[in-house]
Amino acid sequence: MDKNFQEEFTQIIKFQPPLYKQRHQFVKDLVEKYKPKKVADLGCADCSLLWMLKFCSCIEVLAGLDICANVMKEKMHTLSPLPVDYLQPSERSLTVTLHHGSVAHKDPCMLGFDLVTCIELIEHLEESELKKFPEVVFGFMAPSIVVISTPNSEFNPLLPGVLLYRHPDHKFEWSQAEFQSWALETARCYNYSVEFTGVGHPPTGMEKVGFCTQIGVFVRKYPQTGESLQSEKPTEAVYKTVFKAVYPSLKDEKYLQNAVISEVMFTAQIIKHRLMSKHKEYSDDPERKSKFQLSMNCFSDYLGKLVVEKNMEPFVSGNEVYVPLTTIFSFPKVNRLCGTFEKLCKLIAGKVTLSSDGSAVMFNTEHENEEN
């Protein structure tokens, strides 16, 4: 089911941007509008839609399902976290899972989704599968929104070289009327509302033909299914998980702690650095002095906007420098990460060298200037 490519092959000439991109953009716009947290793509093929959706910051769970494991595996690594995701874990959590299985079968892993997309999927289904499809998607999964796209056969005469169907694997291609009657019936049956639209405008003068790709957007009319209702639908797991990636996130204590320690140490170092350079200013090094007369007006607000109260001043005592935690906590980045001062203390406990009363980060400067 190499559908993106197949269409690109002949229609890239006709549609700008290519039709598959327009379909993806359509889904993306829908995500922007409804901000779903859990999204599943049925018939995810080479995962290109999922890849695009992983950048949408509202999504926390992404799942893909396809009948062909090989086509998923080919590009599934593009769904793995990138090195930078580990370096700068994001605020949101994100789990991406790929399942191998059929939309004609129910599997509990597909429950609880907000949005389910079926882009160019139904025309690949055998009659028996198509029959079970509404019950699985609308009856069992029952997400708030379902998007279904499929070719509009009325458009086919306008496409060069299309004899019967646009793709040899297509089992059928529907006219606008055929699709709409199927969709309306399905919506009625499962208590959804449906609106029709599409991508790929027909040429001027031929508007009656309709969009090249017809799309139905189904919205569930009844409120969120309760847990009780779902537990009434006990089913066995039938899908095989072929891929799972859990993105590093600050919601995970481990990553949060790392981020906080790193930020605390870094901030403390900056404060220490400034303190020490103030000490040095009294020396006879004329080049040094000008260097630290900082003008903070443009570009950087990194250290600025900071009101240092009397009891928050860092100080030097012998070979030790103390940077109070309250000072560090007043830095926006640290503050945002921890939320509360208590949380800050809890996260760094045992990981950062503190003064005996635990109120300040302590540095020993004795071996600072050692050289190799």
Added chain:
Amino acid sequence: TIGLQVSSGLQDLSLRDRGGRRRDFHDLGVNTRQAMVHVQESKTGFSGKMIKLTTNHFRLTSRPQWALYQYHVGYSPEMEARRLRSALLFQHEETIGKTHAFDGCILFLPKKLESKVTELFSRTRNGEDVKITVTLTNELPPTSPTCLQFYNIIFRRLLKMLNLQQIGRNYYNPSDPVSIPNHRLMVWLGFTSSILQYEENIMLCADVSHKVLRGETVLDTMHSLYSQVGEERFRDTCAKELIGLIVLTKYNNRTYRIDDIDWDNNPKGTFRKSDGSEMSFVEYYKKQYNIEISDWMQPVLISQMKRRRGNIQGSVALIPELCSLTGLTEKMRSDFNMMKDLAIHTRLPPEQRQRELGRLLTYIQKDDNVQKELRNWGLSFDYKSVSFTGRVVQGEKIFQSGTMFDYNPQFADWTKETRGVPLIRAVPMDSWLLIYTRRNHDVANTLLQSLFKVTPSMGIHMNKPNMIEVDDRTESYLRVLQQRITPDTNIVVCILSSSRKDKYDAIKKYLCTDCPIPSQCVLARTLSKPQTIMTVATKIALQMNCKMGGELWSVEIPLKQVMIVGIDCYHDTVAGKQSIAGFVASLNQAMTRWFSRCVVQSRGQELVDGIKACLQTALRNWSKWNKCLPSRIFVYRDGVGDGQLNTLVNYEVPQFLDCLKSIGTDYSPRLTVIVVKKRVGARFFAEIGGGLRNPPPGTVVDTVVTRPEWYDFFVVSQTVKNGCVAPTHYNVIYDTSQLKPDHVQRLTYKLCHMYYNWSGIIRVPAPCQYAHKLAFLVGQSIHREPNLMLSDRLYYL
């Protein structure tokens, strides 16, 4: 014969070399040994004690009668798109099989199809019938170079299957990072791997690799640089700190090298997309990756693409906010505390290193998918590393003014043994300058008193210097130098109060070019500790003596009339992409005096022309010193990158020969050219008392893990306090010396004893280290060839 190059398509199929061309990093197919008759039979030495060694190589085994089948795949009518070609071909998976590698043109299979030519028929979705002709073009034996490249591709596939992340050339495990918050660093453990034909077996050489990553973006770094240096020096500092660094982008798994910073551009600026339309960066990242760029005033980073598909040269613009830094800057490397903190995590002792490697192999062994892939290709690994016997050659005797010393082989150091012994040649310091700032007045006096204490036993005659106090400004130092240096001045000593590079550079530049006088710069801080001052003063006295043309010690060199040459390169990443080749050649029998020159060239030029000129002057100088020309010349060539061996063999060596010919028709000395490589993947461990230790200095390996097509060997010459010792690889690419391999090995090891800035054994032959020092000084501080008046002294130490 078998083609060397895997087609560019197959490279894509595997893992394209990020951000640039794919080179043959292993110098496959450069067969230099065949031209050297005297090592056809054997290239192994014999001297020394046997030692049992383990290494980080693992045998790769294939089924008996294993071969890789290479097919050409043609389409009629011709199909352009690669994806379509693949799709059409793999409609016939039942014929071809599930295991395959296909680049759109060449197909590799682990099994042979029934007939030599197979015709398959597919239909496109447009109903067009396509005939696919699959023709067997090659049966590749396991040892063919194509096959080796293929193994490497497959192995990288395996690492990917293990969910390791590719950064640059290697693979790293992101799930268990070590963070070093003090320096905002993160260290990922990973692996380097290469599969090659070694002496008797095809083996996987795997090593533990650490990737240092930084938890900040380039924009963060710019902010902190701004707060450190202020507006005036901000752009310069950014250029110095950032250009040359490798960055990772937030949105894809690519690495880029920062080549320039475009201060006139910003994220609002536009670029031309491949379809010809213009788009702003802000818009692009929002659309493509849903990323909002928060700072619209930041400049844009420029990365040059070396070569893309179809030889298109071009540059990529990157947004600092979306780039994370990797690796260490020069400045970080010189931060002793940072390196100390890093070393704890990255310098793994032998046992631990092997343990980490063992973990990788366990992953490979335990992962079903990986095992399946290997099985499908008919390949497997020995999960136990290769063991063999190496030799430890005997230690050298150190001669100094008629006295002979042995050193403790365990430490490979003779500092203690030679303390207080007269030097071979002590140059008197009759007239010299000592320059310091007022604040360092006391320090200067301490240094002077200490020097007076340590120099007499060395045999150095020292007068009171001309002590001059200056302001701590670069101009003050330079003015004093201009006014106070006389023709009699032996050496200038400057005490600097900070490690500010510009001051050091200015002093060195003046004293190496305009006014050629040896100079010694000392950081005041180094002299501030009373408990170490005598040691420091001793080192400084020795170093100064060498800079003035003195000689410290020697080892026995049995060969007569021999000139040893060392060459190393320095590549300047900042100032105009200069490259500098340091060239050092011995002047006397004892190898205690060295002539030096260097070649400064800008990007795109070849170093070799300059090196030829250097060799000519070196020969002239040698004949001046020895009243004849050398009958043997050894060139130790360092600074050769992976994949450059071919150039060296075909271009540089003929130039050496040309140069020798040009000296005179009756002059035909014996020439040996040895490529020295410090960065090698091989590690050796001595099996001592049931555990693994670093092998002792003098360990020579010339079997099992060397390459059959080369006359090569490894020497472990130095010792390390922490971590694993890295062997140095020597590859004799040209040799008319008729010397036995054992003698070449011994000579090489002897030369590792002759570096005067370290009274111990070093990693490379002394001339290489001298050449490195020279190239570094010129590249970092001087930027042009130093005055030839200094060329017979080690002024660059």
